[in-house]
Amino acid sequence: MENSSKENTQLFLKNAVLSMDRSSSKSESSASKEKATFCGGIKIFLGALSFVYFAKALSGSYLKSTITQIERRFDIPSSLVGLIDGSFEIGNLLIIILVSYFGAKLHRPKIIGAGCLIMSLGTFIIAMPHFFMGHYRYEIFSSSSNSTVSISPCLQDRNQITASVLEKSQGKIYAGCEKETGTSMWIYVLLGNLLRGIGETPIQPLGIAYIDDYATEESTAFYIGCVQTVAIIGPIFGFLLGSLCAKLYVDIGFVDMESITITHKDSQWVGAWWLGYIIAGSISVVAAIPFWFLPKDLPRPEARKDSSTSSEQSKFITDDNRDHHVTYPEQVKILEMAKDFLPSLKSLFGNPVYFLYLCSSVIQFNSLIGMVTYKPKYIEQQFGQSSTKTNFVIGLINIPAVALGIFSGGLIMKKFRLNVLGAARLSLAASFFGYLLLLLLFAMGCKNADVAGLTISYQGHPQASRYEPTLFSECNLGCICSKNEWDPICGENGITYISACLAGCKMSNGSGKSMVFYNCSCVEITEFSSRPSSAVVGPCQNGKECPQMFLYFLVISVITSYTLSIGGTPGYILLLRCINPQLKSFALGIYTLAIRVLAGIPAPVYFGVSIDTTCLKWGSKRCGGQGACRLYDSNAFRYIYLGLTIALGTMSTLLSVAVLIVLKKRYIPHNESIVTSGQRGTTSAKNQTDNFVNSDHLIQTTYWPEKETRL
Secondary structure (H helix, E strand, C coil): CHHHHHHHHHHHHHHHHHHHHHHHHHHHHHHHHHHHHHHHHHHHHHHHHHHHHHHHHHHHHHHHHCHHHHHHHCCCCHHHHHHHHHHHHHHHHHHHHHHHHHHHHCCHHHHHHHHHHHHHHHHHHHHHHHHCCCCCCCCCCHHHCCCCCCCCCCCCCHHHCCHHHHHHHHHHHHHHHHHHHCCCCHHHHHHHHHHHHHHHCCHHHHHHHHHHHHCCHHHHHHHHHHHHHHHHHHHHHHHHHHHHHHHCECCECCECHHHCCCCCCCCCCCECHHHHHHHHHHHHHHHHHHHHHCCCCCCCCHHHCCCCCCHHHHCCCCHHHHHHCCCCCCCCCHHHHHHCHHHHHHHHHCCHHHHHHHHHHHHHHHHHHHHHHCHHHHHHHHHCCCHHHHHHHHHHHHHHHHHHHHHHHHHHHHHCCCCHHHHHHHHHHHHHHHHHHHHHHHHCCCCCCCEECCCECCCCCECCCCCHHHHCCHHHCCCCCCCCCCCCEEECCCCEECCCCCCCEEEEECCHHHCEEEEEHHHHHHHCCCCCCEEEECCCCCCCHHHHHHHHHHHHHHHHHHHHHHCHHHHHHHHHHCCCHHHHHHHHHHHHHHHHHHHHCHHHHHHHHHHHCCEEEEEECCCCCEEEEEEECHHHHHHHHHHHHHHHHHHHHHHHHHHHHHHHHCCCCHHHHHHHHHCHHHHHHHHHHHHCCCCCCCCCCCCCHHHHCCC
């Protein structure tokens, strides 16, 4: 019996051990499976979001690269082009609050996917006007085309042209006017960009919040840095695509290229701006596909399962504030969410750190958006570079510096384990030194091109007058010329003349790009020579010092872009960690809304209006009226463009100092926080009333460096 009892006992113990081993192995298996699911899910989402950031950045940067092309193609001023550029932000404005607030409670990946499809539709609409407009017609002297009628540039006698030829040409002009007055195709570009802005709305607030919800706390900053870094690759390809398309003629495939008398270096050249939008729209369609197969929620990391807040946020959010927040069920009604809208909005704006950082960011983005929007135009006008070379340089040199800066910011946060105070300091330092470097660019510019009647007199002396009557001089009084035309030629004396007629040229030889003008009376005056003078098609190149100055500009510009970009990721972390986690998506939405409304919309417009004031020679439309600017005052352009950028940047830096001061005042050292937490049972209510009055979401409680600095 004893042996039987012992055997039974041993058998029971053996079964118990086996049972425990099986349950242990099952729990380990389920844990490892859950971990694998978590890692795989967040990384797939991270990859998909990165590609979407790439797609939206590519189309956005391509629009920046085509600013001058659109301006010339539709014959509109910079201020109107700025409005077209700002329409993207208007699209965001229309639905940003609804998407960021209600979207956080719904299926975020599918909302992002739907946004991508809308974004692609808007991109396709931008390209649509090209297929409905006629061929591009630029201002040109009539004899430079392949015409059977040879006309002297200087029309000293109207009898040179027969009445039938004049009537026929005027009839063509009137027919063209009839067609132009009936269409304003640039409106479709504006509407397409507006729709593109609507589609882009959910990507940032919902995507970043999704990562912060389901990524481990120490990886959040690094993941955000990776997304933003990949997003910067988009502008690289966007500007390179813009460079390629700018070199192709707008009507390539529809006209005989041999008949085109201008090159891509000419101020009237328009590239195949529409082609890049078709490519960008197709990429956005592909980017939308993965989000329709991603889950609504992912398993939370083990360290964050027991708390709705991260350890970083727990040091800045009071327990009372957490208790006051509504916890919504999974299937929440729209009406119930709407009831908490105004209290949530009041709670956000009552947070001093959030409010000050928001103001600082709005002013800084005014500076950055205005600078980036007109940077291609600035390089073209200031240094005499073509659109092709300008876009290539920005895409290949400037944008990678921005990507490296953003990545460096995230890497510094992770390597040195910076807390929110460290993030605020890093962001402030980056802004301060970045705008300090911009001051050097004032000394890096080229002088005005020598254009007779505009920047210098016909005798070769500098003049400050911008009045149109100076276009006429004694040397061309015998010619019947139009003061509105712009068909520049370069005299052998190195001076540019607005047209062969205003240069007093009596003869021409050849056709198209190889045409040469002879017996130009105005060119003779500046040379002080009686021998026949000549000129060729196209403006003269800037002086020898301009290419070297352009090289200096590129070096300082790259260093400045890198320095300013370092503060990008720390700024995001500061924004995420100073608010209640339940308001994370909402706070990001309000932040994005403020940037769109107060910076994205007005900055391109008032920058464009300011730049228009520096125009020396406006083009004219076929039916009359002011067209696009042909020539700018180089010095005035530089002072206005850089002056606005630096003035706004200085204001933003001062507000960043205020953010750091307020953050320091609301942060309690480690030893004081221990006493506070130890006496929580007896003095919690009193301490919170004394220490956190008007603090809403900011808290100065437990300081836990080991957890807090894992960013």
